[in-house]
Amino acid sequence: MSSLLTPENLVNALSLGALYALIAVGYTMVYGIIKLINFAHGEIFMLGAFWALMLVGAEQATGINLFVAIVPAMLLCAAVGMSIDWTAYLSLRRRLPLADWMSVALLAILGLGAIAYKLTGDTTHTWHSETAHGVLRWAVIALVPVTMLALSIGEKGGLLGRSLGRVTSDRLSALITAIGMSLILQTLAQLIWGADYRAFPEDAIPAFMNERVGAFDVVGLPVLGKELAIWVTALAMMVALNLLVTRTKIGTAMRACSMDQETAALMGISVDRVIAFTFVVGSAMAAVAGILYAVKVGGNISFRMGYYPGLLAFAAAVLGGIGNVRGAMLGGVLIGFVQGFTGGAFSVPFAVMILVLLVLPRGILGEPQATRA
């Protein structure tokens, strides 16, 4: 395995680590407060890359500068992150009948809109009429779900019957909702941008990004400009986040909420607002990570791109101790190293994640918790 301990792998590991750390803080902050694995977080990362792609120009650099595009992409992702919380998770925490219907209507309009977009934009789907036989055939298949639905209506515990209450725990509901949200965002991206792998146009990426940085040649590290850019950006954002969490009022409120939401609410903290803010911060950082990841790897912008990095970043968050922002940074770098030094496969970091979950579920920097009766 000595061939894996190369300077190239070291540089790669550092960059991956920095990127995973950027995504992981989003997972860890959200989990710390609402105890939910936000599966849609990887999709935010993917959306960040797509929006930057749209902003700089899909085929050629006809749009704005890539560095400038980072800011609106961050804002857009922050908005999506916040609306995910509002549409999907908020009403699982609290019963808000109006918000319930509004968010579902919103999601449905979004979905139907995307399908309509796809239908009108895609020439392979024509509006031709099928034979009566075909219609009949599908009517028969439609009969099954419709009949089933009809059966469930009126029966005890059926659709109109008295509800038997929640069989599932609320946390399971939230987790399934998060999976649903992730599915929706992925398929929306696929409907809108197609299934192809895409890349930033070459002329949108400044030349120095793909040149070696001379200063690092002295120590024998082949560092490209984009790797250095990743390190500097990640470091700057981590320092900023640390200051935000430890020095500001909202940061204090975030920490209070992650320790004890009820008490925080009694202290006059608007918990919902703090949670929304957490989604905003985490999503903005994931957007940056998505753009940098696309610049680093190249030609990998697709609706799937959030899945593996998202999972690995979650592994990083757990490794560092879930809920602990500094832990997420440390975990990100460690997972990046594991992947970087094992040739980029996903199995090994996943295996590390599973081991951590099983052996060290509190993570490296997590606080030990007494078992409860």
Added chain:
Amino acid sequence: MSDSYVVLETSRLRKDFGGVCAVKDVDMEVTSGTITALIGPNGAGKTTVFNLVTGNYDATAGSVRFTDAAGATHDLLGRRPDRIARLGIARTFQNIRLFGEVPTLDNVKLGLHSRTRRGALAALLRFPAAAEERDVHDAAYRYLDFVGLAGKSHELARNLPYGEQRRLEIARALALAPNLLLLDEPAAGMNPQETEDLMALIRRIRDLGTTVLLIEHDMRLVMGISDRVVVLDHGEVIARGVPGDVKNAPDVIRAYLGDEAI
């Protein structure tokens, strides 16, 4: 009873949480056929003692010995909670832990779990199920009736009023046919009439031959039904004996009311 024996014996039982010592060298004996109360101020380590006995916590040091209905003695430390339950120690919880989403009868059926045998394969292939299931149903129903909940056999446990939930939890514990029953604050949140009924219920449980060890803050209940009282403070036993003596022990008064009360 003449042939009484020691059901539960802890010696130098100790539990540290980090640097905090929650239970410090507790020596305690519970004699068969009695009702023993474990009392003390909040945070004295009473529930911790329960959790050590039932295997929910691992003790830092000491020993817990339990004698089952057949007379065999077992060392409890290091055993899993379900094994200890099978040996014959049933418990209730301070913050009621019922299976709220299932009917009361099914809660009691779960208590009967360890006393029935049918394994997975038999269940899957449906070997004669009816006979055992009927026995389980009938037995569970008798336990419900014993605690006065027969009329509510098919209500969901979470829909019961608080006092009935406590009694249901006792019925579920009794379904294990325990030699020792641990009750963690059974009267908490009950009104005087419910407490009165509960006292009668606990006496009837003792009369069935089951030894009872209970944690309780309601002194009327403790003094009314206990044969023995053990007082804990800061994790240590500060007094023990019959209720009348303990009530007037200076250490106990000091623990509850502070020094100036003496």
Added chain:
Amino acid sequence: MSRTDAVFGALALLAAIVFPWLAGFRGTLPNVALYVGIYMILALGLNVVVGFTGLLDLGYVAFLALGAIVTALLLSLTRTESGIDWAIGVSHDVVGEPLLGFDGAILIILLAAGLACALLGVLRGIPTLRVRGDYYAIVTLGIAEILYETALWDDTNLLNFTRVTGGAFGIKLPSSHVPHLFGQKLYYDQPVFYYLVLALVVSAFLLTHHLNRSRVGRAMAAIRLDETAARACGVDVSRHKLIAFAVSGFVGGIGGGLYTLWSGTVAVKGLDVWQSILILCGVVLGGMGSIRGTAVGIAGLMCLGELLREDFGGVSVPPEARFLIYGLLLIIVMRFRPQGLLPPVRRSRAVTDAEHAALTTGHARLYDLRAPAGAAAAAGADAVEGT
């Protein structure tokens, strides 16, 4: 099973039996029916872990894949001059005699696939016994991803699994190796295949139903509702979780085997996390822990998917939009009806006054499991003293 359930079950079974006489055994409708049947088996298996035991399994596709691969491998076992070989990756015209080619061998093969998956379930389950909730979900997802990536390893990796899994192209069953049952070819358009699937659906239904209503099923429910309280009742939590994993894996393995027979090929590439999500959607939609709900949920979902797949009344929905709709369904169901469309209903019969009287004549022999009715009061006194 209540009378309503029994009536509906009998009607559904009858409909399934006569269905091919109306729709034929060949064509879209019977094919969709088979597809639904196979996924119904898978969903019923997943329901044991997700619904009964309350552990969110995001890696269930591993059982589908392993069951499918084991079946394909056993079916491809070939007797050649040089000994026994697998007919994978060789030209299909020159394959030799199938080793397990005798009539009915498929039943043994399916059993083997089920047992292999039960073993996988236990092996996968042992390390996960300590974790619950979302950590369990992530661990199962991670294990499935590792298996997925490893199954596609070729000669550039540490170990080459293409001999076993067929790599990216998968395993294609040689047409000479299509198994027989009762003298008929088990091909997707043959009556015998349809009725084999139906029989196995019914078996999975009854198997999980009996499990759920048994003492073991009760213990699983207790684990789902409150592990600590379950332990206090003497329930061996680890043991019952492992039983759930094994049963779930077994059923999933059978489903995977049928998948192989149905499609004629197994490609790991297509058996990714989306399959796990799809099956999970069916369970969640119908009602976790509810057998009839799971069956209804997955049937509805698969039919919906088929509906969306092709032109309907002139308008077609893009194929990728299916998962958008599944995602919406998940969110909407969790929001408005987290217990699913047909949640489990615990029906306990009310006890009549006469029964009450017979059951409760005195409590002196309370601890006897089989206290004879009426005799309790009489025998009471010495029963107490005797112990």
